[in-house]
Amino acid sequence: xxxxxxxxxxxxxxxxxxxxxxxxxxxxxxxxxxxxxxxxxxxxxxxxxxxxxxxxxxxxxxxxxxxxxxxxxxxxxxxxxxxxxxxxxxxxxxxxxxxxxxxxxxxxxxxxxxxxxxxxxxxxxxxxxxxxxxxxxxxxxxxxxxxxxxxxxxxxxxxxxxxxxxxxxxxxxxxxxxxxxxxxxxxx
Amino acid sequence: xxxxxxxxxxxxxxxxxxxxxxxxxxxxxxxxxxxxxxxxxxxxxxxxxxxxxxxxxxxxxxxxxxxxxxxxxxxxxxxxxxxxxxxxxxxxxxxxxxxxxxxxxxxxxxxxxxxxxxxxxxxxxxxxxxxxxxxxxxxxxxxxxxxxxxxxxxxxxxxxxxxxxxxxxxxxxxxxxxxxxxxxxxxxxxxxxxx
Numbered sequence: 001x002x003x004x005x006x007x008x009x010x011x012x013x014x015x016x017x018x019x020x021x022x023x024x025x026x027x028x029x030x031x032x033x034x035x036x037x038x039x040x041x042x043x044x045x046x047x048x049x050x051x052x053x054x055x056x057x058x059x060x061x062x063x064x065x066x067x068x069x070x071x072x073x074x075x076x077x078x079x080x081x082x083x084x085x086x087x088x089x090x091x092x093x094x095x096x097x098x099x100x101x102x103x104x105x106x107x108x109x110x111x112x113x114x115x116x117x118x119x120x121x122x123x124x125x126x127x128x129x130x131x132x133x134x135x136x137x138x139x140x141x142x143x144x145x146x147x148x149x150x151x152x153x154x155x156x157x158x159x160x161x162x163x164x165x166x167x168x169x170x171x172x173x174x175x176x177x178x179x180x181x182x183x184x185x186x187x188x
Numbered sequence: 189x190x191x192x193x194x195x196x197x198x199x200x201x202x203x204x205x206x207x208x209x210x211x212x213x214x215x216x217x218x219x220x221x222x223x224x225x226x227x228x229x230x231x232x233x234x235x236x237x238x239x240x241x242x243x244x245x246x247x248x249x250x251x252x253x254x255x256x257x258x259x260x261x262x263x264x265x266x267x268x269x270x271x272x273x274x275x276x277x278x279x280x281x282x283x284x285x286x287x288x289x290x291x292x293x294x295x296x297x298x299x300x301x302x303x304x305x306x307x308x309x310x311x312x313x314x315x316x317x318x319x320x321x322x323x324x325x326x327x328x329x330x331x332x333x334x335x336x337x338x339x340x341x342x343x344x345x346x347x348x349x350x351x352x353x354x355x356x357x358x359x360x361x362x363x364x365x366x367x368x369x370x371x372x373x374x375x376x377x378x379x380x381x382x383x
Contacts, residue, residue: 077268079271080265083305086300087300087301111275112271115315116314118315121312125306126310
């Protein structure tokens, strides 16, 4: 098992100018480490839709890397999006799935078939260019940089457990969209 | 690819007393092949949700073999159901997928990534223990008996020739299907379920 916040920190270290679409518990964790929050799109309460919103953003901004920080329960609600993403082959699309095996937001009810399920198998079956699975922090930390150099769409499934999340100042999605729109409309 | 009707004829020989629920455009062929319509049901128009309904039936009737002919456009609308089914592992559930690579009901628009997606791979990733893939009739016909004699949940992906409909939905001639109320009544009778 990977301490979730450490995995998020490792992703953050290689973020550069990536646009980040995070949701659910992963969002809370991301908000607590993100420095350049103006490049974040916090999907508060949009359970299940991070993969689809991330796809739209990746297609609209092909020159920027888009990182989606999804949850396992979330992705299961919109699993068909894997096929839609694979079909569009966005080279700039990196799909992290924080796999904690439960519905953390609603008191950690277990996911169906949590012990059998493999998001990386499903992503490959859908047609993602590559898919990885980690349950060891060190292994993930040593490989994440290389993975992010590849062409997407790539799915990275992380077996995590949550710990204490440092508090952060929440932003509304509306404010984040306004801010992001201004940044993206500037010539880069 | 092979024709839905040929596939159903191969299946019919080993149907036994299974409850059979077909879906999608290709599923209509079953009506011409079935010899025991009282143990058939259709869920016309419930695109995407048929898998959930049939799964519920399998859970409620654990001693009855439930055979479901799904379509890929429908399954994609509710793909997470694979996980729910894998979680419950219903031994009596046989999940056949008729993959024609398009939305035949609405004019044949392509399904995303239709040629490269592996639905059997999806089912394996979800946790189905047994999955199969067939592209030709002969291969399917010689294996269907064995598949139906093993415990479920089993997932069988088949490449099926599309039968595309281009007539606007309002102008299509309606085939004489049994009314929903009759289907439910017959099924209740067969299963001995009191109202």
